[in-house]
Amino acid sequence: MTRRSWAEPYKIKVVEPIRITTREERVAAARQAGYNTFLMRSEDVYIDLLTDSGTSAMSDYQWAGLMIGDEAYAGSKSFYNLVAAVRDVYGYEELVPTHQGRGAEHILSQILIEDGDYVPGNMYFTTTRFHQEHAGGTFVDVIIDEAHDPTSLHPFKGNVDLDKLQRLIDDVGADKIPYISVETNVNMAGGQPLSMANLRATYEICRRHGILVMLDATRALENAWFIQQRETGYHDKSVAEIMLEICSYSDGATVSSKKDNLVNIGGFLALRDPELARQARALLVAFEGLHTYGGMSGRDMEALARGIREMVATDDHVHARVGQVEYLGNALIKAGVPIIRPVGGHGVFLDAKAILPHIPHDQFPAQALTAALYIESGVRGMERGVVSAGRDKETGDHHYPKLELVRLAIPRRVYTQAHMDVTAESVIELLEHPESVTGLRFTYEPESLRFFQARFEPIA
Numbered sequence: 001m002t003r004r005s006w007a008e009p010y011k012i013k014v015v016e017p018i019r020i021t022t023r024e025e026r027v028a029a030a031r032q033a034g035y036n037t038f039l040m041r042s043e044d045v046y047i048d049l050l051t052d053s054g055t056s057a058m059s060d061y062q063w064a065g066l067m068i069g070d071e072a073y074a075g076s077k078s079f080y081n082l083v084a085a086v087r088d089v090y091g092y093e094e095l096v097p098t099h100q101g102r103g104a105e106h107i108l109s110q111i112l113i114e115d116g117d118y119v120p121g122n123m124y125f126t127t128t129r130f131h132q133e134h135a136g137g138t139f140v141d142v143i144i145d146e147a148h149d150p151t152s153l154h155p156f157k158g159n160v161d162l163d164k165l166q167r168l169i170d171d172v173g174a175d176k177i178p179y180i181s182v183e184t185n186v187n188m189a190g191g192q193p194l195s196m197a198n199l200r201a202t203y204e205i206c207r208r209h210g211i212l213v214m215l216d217a218t219r220a221l222e223n224a225w226f227i228q229q230r231e232t233g234y235h236d237k238s239v240a241e242i243m244l245e246i247c248s249y250s251d252g253a254t255v256s257s258k259k260d261n262l263v264n265i266g267g268f269l270a271l272r273d274p275e276l277a278r279q280a281r282a283l284l285v286a287f288e289g290l291h292t293y294g295g296m297s298g299r300d301m302e303a304l305a306r307g308i309r310e311m312v313a314t315d316d317h318v319h320a321r322v323g324q325v326e327y328l329g330n331a332l333i334k335a336g337v338p339i340i341r342p343v344g345g346h347g348v349f350l351d352a353k354a355i356l357p358h359i360p361h362d363q364f365p366a367q368a369l370t371a372a373l374y375i376e377s378g379v380r381g382m383e384r385g386v387v388s389a390g391r392d393k394e395t396g397d398h399h400y401p402k403l404e405l406v407r408l409a410i411p412r413r414v415y416t417q418a419h420m421d422v423t424a425e426s427v428i429e430l431l432e433h434p435e436s437v438t439g440l441r442f443t444y445e446p447e448s449l450r451f452f453q454a455r456f457e458p459i460a
Contacts (some may be wrong), residue, residue, distance in 0.1 A: 006319060006320060006323060007320075008320050008413070009314070009316035009317055009319075009320055010059070010413060013060065018045075018046060018047075019043065019046070020046055020378065021044055021046065021378055023375065023376070025044065026044070026374060026375045026376075026378055027375055029041070029044040029374075030371055030374060030375050033455075034443060034444065034454070034455025034456050034457070035367065035368075035371040035455070035456040035457070035458070036367075036371075036451075036453070036454055036455060036456060037050055037370055037371070037374060037380045037381065037382060037383075038050070038382070038451065038452050038453065039453070039455070040380065044378075045374075045378060045379075045380045046377070046378030046379060047379045047380070047415065047419050047422060047423055048380050048411075049347070049379060049380060049381050049382075049407075049409050049410060049411075049423065050380045050381065050382050050409065051382060051409050052259055052346045052347065052409040052410060052411050052412065053256060053258040053259055053409075054100075054258035054263075054264045054265060055258075055264075055411035055414065056259075056262050056263070056264070056411050056412035056413055056414065057411070057412065057413040057414050058262060058263065058264070058303060059262070059310060059413075061306055061310065062262065062263070062303040062306045062307055062310070063303075065299070065302035065303045065305070065306045066299040066303055067299075068302060069297065069298035069299030069300070069301065069302040069303070070298040070302070071297060071298040071299070072298065073290065073293070074292055075292055076292055076293055076298045076301065077298075078298040078299070078301040078302040078305065079097065079292040079293060079298075079301055081301070081302060081305040082095065082097065082268075082301045082302075082304055082305040082308075083095045084305070085304075085305040085306075085308040085309050086268065086270055086308065088309070089240065089243060089308050089309065089311075089312055090217065090220075090243065090244070090247045090255075090270055090308075091244045091247045091248060092252065092253065092270035092271060092272060093271075093272065093274075094252075094270065094271040094272065094273070094274060094276075094277035095268055095269075095270055096268060096269040096270070096271070096277060096280045096281055096284055096291070096294065097266070097267075097268050097284075097288075097291075097292075097293060097294030097295065097296055097301065098266075098267045098268055098269060098284070098288055098294045098295050098296075099265065099266070099267065099288060099294065099296065100256055100257070100258060100265060100266060100267040100295070101127070101216075101218055101254055101255060101256025101257070101267040102127040102131065102256070103267060103287070103288055103294070103295055104254035104255065104256075104267050104268060104269035105127055105128050105131040105254050106131045106134075106287070107269055107280050107283045107287070107288075108131075108214060108252070108254055108269055109131040109132050109134065109135040109137070110135055111276060111279045111280055111283065112178040112179055112212070112214075112276075113132060113135035113136055113137040113178055114135075114136060114137075114178070116136065116176065117137045117138070117176055117178050118137065118140050118168065118172050118176055118177050119132045119137045119138070119139055119177070119179065119181055120139075120140045120141075120142040120160075120164075120165055120168055120177065120181070121139060121140070121141065121142065121143075121180065121181035121182070121183065122141075122142060122143040122147075122158055122159070122160050122181075122182055122183055122186055122194065123141055123143045123147055123158075123183065123186050123188050124139055124141060124188060124389075125183060125187055125188060125216065126188075126388055126390075126449060126451070127449065128181060128183075128216060128254075130448055130449055132181070133393070137178075140168055141164075142160055142161050142164040142165045142168065142180075143157075143158065143159070143160065143161060143186070143189065144157065144159045144160070144161045145161070147159075147186065147192060148189075148401075148402040148403060149402075150190075150338065150339070150340050150341065150349075150351045150354070150403065151341060152341070153341055153342055155193075155195075155226075155230045155342065156192070156193055156194050156195040156198060156226075156230070156231075157186070157189055157190070157192035157193075157342075158183065158184070158185065158189060158192045158193050158194035158223070159194045159195060159198040160180070160182065160194065160198055160199075160202045162198075162201055162202065162205060165202065165205060166205065169205075169209055174209035174210055174211055177209075177211050178211070178212065179206075179211060179212035179213065179214045180202065180206055180211060180212070180213055180214070181214055181216060182194070182202060182213060182214070182215050182216070182250070183215070183218075183219075184215060184216065184217055184218070184219050184220040184222075184223035184246065185218075185219035185220070185222045185223040185226070185344070185345045185346065187219070187346075187384075188384060188388075188401075188403070189340070189344075189403070190340030190344045190347075190349040190403070190405065191219070191222070191325075191340075191344020191345040191346045191347055191349070192340075192344055192345075193222070193223040193226035193227065193230075193345065194223065195227065195230075195231050196227050196231055196234065196242070196245060196246065196249075197231070199246065199249045200249050202249070203249035203250065212251040213249065213250045213251055214250065214251060214252050214253065215246070215247065215250045215253035215254070216253070216254055216255075217246070217247065217250075217253035217254070217270075218254070218255050218256045218259050218260065219259055219260055219345060219346060220243055220246055220247070220253075220260065221239060221243065221260040221311050221312065221318055222260065222318065222321070222322060222345030222346060223246065223345070224239040224242035224243045224246060224318075225315075225318045225319070225322055225345070226322075226345065227242050227246075228242055238315060239312055239315050239318055240312035243312060251271070251272055251273065252270055252271040252272060252276070253269075253270045254267070254268075254269055255267055255268050255269075257304050257307070257308075259346065260311055261308050261311060262307035262311055262412060263300065263303050263304045263307050265296065265300055266295075266296050266300050266301070266304045267295075268294070321412050321413075322345050324410055324415075324417065324420060325343060325344065325345065325346065325347060325348060326343045327417060327420050328348050328408070328410065328420040328423060328424055329341075329343030329344075329348045330343065331420070331421070331424035332348060332350075332424055332427060332428070335424070335428045337350065337355075337427055337428060337431060338350070338351035338354035338355055339351060340403075340405065346409055346410065347407050347408050347409035347410055348407075348408045348410075349384065349403075349405040349406065349407050349408070350366075350369065350381075350405060350406040350407075350408070350427065351403075351404070351405065352365040352366035352368075352369045352385060352404045352405060352406050353365055353404045355431060355434055356368065356369055356434055356437055358434075358435060359437070359438070359439040360439065361386060361398075361400055361404065362386070362398060363439025363440060363441065363459060364383070364385070364386060364387055364439065364440045364441075364456070365385070365404055365439065366383040366384065366385035366386070366387070366404045366405055366406050367383040367385070367387050367440050367456060368437050368438065368439055368440050368458075369406050369430075369437060370382060370383050370406050371440070371456075372430060372436075372437045373406065373426065373427065373430055376426060376429065376430050377422075377423075377426030377429075377430070379408070379422075379423050379426050381406050381407055381408045381409075382406070382407045382409065382451075383405075383406060383407075383451055384403070384405040384406070384407045385401060385403065385404035385405055386399065386401065386404060387450060387451045387454060388451045390448065390449075390450060408423065438458045438459055438460075439458070439459045440456040440457065440458060440459060441456060441457060441459055442454060442455070442456060443455045443456060443457050
């Protein structure tokens with residue numbers, strides 16, 4: 001008999017109580033936080049969809065690993081377990097452990113980028129672009145145009161536009177492009193994958209010109225799932241097999257292990273070139289820690305090694321993970337809520353410009369919608385629009401991305417479908433009176449990565 005529905009491939013062993021607040025409490029909490037969900041206390045949040053980073057639930061096997069983590073300062077057994085897991089699942093021989101993904105981004109940028117270089121990428125990510133620009137580089141977006149269209153149903157909106165890439169190479173010269181940064185399951189595009197065929201073609205172009213391909217493989221597992229489901233020739237392959245092939249078309253990768261890898265802290269830079277790894281480890285010792293622990297404890301590395309193997313042990317895990325995201329997305333689509341389509345891998349992205357057309361772009365409609373959703377329901381999401389995009393460092397003007405989004409990122413193995421029902425109902429109810437949402441203005445604006453700590457007030 002064909003299985004017509006699916007259930008989570010785990011059972012619940014431990015629960016954490018959550019508190020349902022009143023609207024008056026949420027109004028006070030939003031005001032105290034400057035209408036920035038990053039500045040709210042978690043105890044004031046009912047359903048927390050701020051991020052899927054470091055918020056997943058670990059398995060009993062991972063928790064057991066914490067008890068046997070080797071805390072030796074040098075040569076930890078847990079480090080070598082992690083090296084083996086990365087080699088077996090991702091295919092890279094050289095491992096540089098970091099406290100989380102941005103530590104790997106920092107080190108990679110420092111060893112490869114020089115002043116005046118250009119770093120193409122399939123849409124920017126906030127911390128990635130910061131480290132590239134901090135090292136003297138200029139980010140250039142080479143993603144396909146469909147990625148900027150919320151209504152496009154292109155199955156691989158994370159694809160690199162090969163013509164844009166070639167034009168950049170022709171315009172600035174290959175010697176000014178140290179590497180291309182290729183993100184798997186592109187976050188800012190709405191969790192959208194790239195195809196294997198596109199990644200392979202990108203790798204071939206870069207090899208011809210002597211340009212390295214560096215993956216942001218943070219969500220490579222979800223990307224592998226979409227390739228299996230959508231790309232011809234991969235339906236009969238496991239996500240583990242597809243993961244290895246994805247990484248084979250690269251020279252290295254940065255990974256925030258707080259996503260796919262099912263841990264609450266940790267990350268790594270993986271490389272093929274031993275000389276690049278030697279340079280990276282020199283910086284690791286200065287900024288993070290010794291080369292056999294980086295920014296993690298032994299117990300963290302042990303849990304991470306187990307999480308890496310666990311995520312690809314069967315396809316059931318990623319099926320359920322992406323399935324829960326699709327469940328929420330489909331409920332909103334059915335109700336006519338404008339969201340990024342197709343539904344992405346790690347979250348549902350509300351189209352704030354379509355939902356709040358009365359709020360000008362310079363009054364931050366996505367930030368305003370995020371705050372309003374929290375006040376109305378206690379559901380915490382995150383702005384992914386003009387606030388996240390920052391300012392042009394030369395003109396001082398806001399960057400105005402075509403996508404002005406509210407991200408509802410779903411932690412792995414944490415919430416039930418009932419929580420998704422409540423979230424959908426909360427969004428739908430808010431959209432019954434969108435005119436009640438007003439724009440915002442800064443009361444405090446950090447110089448960089450402003451979405452983390454900025455404060456706002458409503459515009460009367």
